[in-house]
Amino acid sequence: MSAPAEGGFLGRARALDAADPLRGFRERFALPRDERGAPLVYLCGHSLGLEPLSARALVNEELDAWAQRAVEGHEHGARPWVPYHQNLAAGLAALAGASSSEVVAMNSLTVNLHLMLASFYRPQGKRRRILIEAGAFSSDRHAVASQLVWHGLDPAQALIELAPVAGADLIEPGALEDAIAGYGAELALVLWPGVQFRSGQSFDLGRIVRAAHAAGAIAGFDLAHSIGNVPLTLHDSDADFAVWCSYKYLNGGPGAIGGCFVHERHARAQSRGAHGGALPGARLAGWWGHEQETRFRMESDFRAAAGADAWQVSNPPILAAAPLLASLMIFAAAGLERLRAKSVALTDFMDELLQPLAPQVAVITPRVAEERGCQLSLRIAGGVGPGRRVFEGLRAGGVVCDWRSPDIMRVAPVPLYNRFEDVALFAERLGQLLAERA
Ligand SMILES: Cc1ncc(COP(=O)(O)O)c(C=O)c1O
Secondary structure, three states, X not given: OOOOOHHHHHHHHHHHHHOOOOHHHHHHEOOXXXXXXXXXXXXXXXXXXXXXXXXXXXXXXXXXXHXXXXXXXXXXXXXXXXXXOHHHHHHHHHHHOOOHHHEEEOOOHHHHHHHHHHHHOOOEOOEOEXXXXXXXXXXXXXXXXXXXXXXXXXXXHHEEEEOOOOOOOOOOHHHHHHHHHHHHHHEEEEEEEOEOOOOOEEOOHHHHHHHHHHOOOEEEEEOOOOOOOOOOOXXXXXXXXXXXXXXXXXXXXXXXXXXXXXXXXXXXXXXOOOOOEOOOXXXXXXHHHEOHHHHOOOOOOOOEOOHHHHHOOOOOOHHHHHHHHHHHHHHHHHOHHHHHHHHHHHHHHHHHHHHHHOOOEEEOOOOOHHHEOOOEEEEEOOOHHHHHHHHHHHHHXXXXXXXXXXXXXXXXXXXXXXXXXXXXXXXXHHHHHHHHHO
């Protein structure tokens, strides 16, 4: 095994960058550097997206509004705070494949998941089990298990964790459908990732919804690794609910405000004047879910806002929402179709450069574009110790990616700010490290 010839793939990468219609968007982001000021090859947007340079101005606008207007900033100024979340709705809706009234920016992912489960998980009779993936993101599992306990159920019985077949890293979509059909009338809810955080496998959400609905179950999704990464059609797919965070592909910054999708058929069927309605469960309410026009009358009667807005509980963190607005403006300018086309090309390029490094490097993410976003998950031969040494060697060589236990290295070329050259530099450094240890 040896590293591919430098001139060849670096030259190709530079030519691809020169022809890339989106190449200018990289300049709209703060590009991280090492302690000595040298540029890093950042391939970690699946964990924390880069800072849009325009975020500072939008955050400063709100700091200035606070300084100058104080409490009156709630209703006055360029972007009054009371309806601030509405500035985010169109951009989020475009990325989610939903209408603006079906999405809302609020809270963080796990909090939103709890709010959704409160509405959509109501165990009845035999129909009480929740299906998730084995090895789900820890926070999702904690949320689901604690909801079961909250309902007086034992997760050992009520939680189903579907694993890939022995020795495999990926779940066959057909096996998921079979499991859903098999549990049938016992199944209350399926919670599934759009893109699995460890393997990078992307699922056809419509297929999962159809299988869940055929079994009489609710279909909800964790889109932490999907939104801003792969095209989504939540409305047309008939998904019941979805939740996401905004600090990964959405570039909203650390701890950014999260998001939520509620299909309009549920919002419409839910009583506007009460906390229960057509959903399986009740909605956990707060004043920010009350319609805006009459909220400040502070009356005891609740009148739900239209659409997903009704699931808001508290007034949102404006300073954690402003960077997301900056990023959504960049998404709108770049265009989803163009971003996806570049994403596929970047990831295919990375995959191509990694293939000659086999068997020292195994790409566990599916090789078909429809079954992955931009993240590739790699397993380095030799086990955890040698794998981690390669990972640390990459960081020492200026490449930022991440490690997910037990033995996976994740790398993501993000079309908004990564270049084909970043991919080539990563492959070159990885090849060198592997050659050194051979
Ligand atoms: C797949 C997935 N689910 C849930 C979470 C938890 O997010 P939060 O801390 O916003 O609740 C994360 C965070 O990275 C995640 O990647």
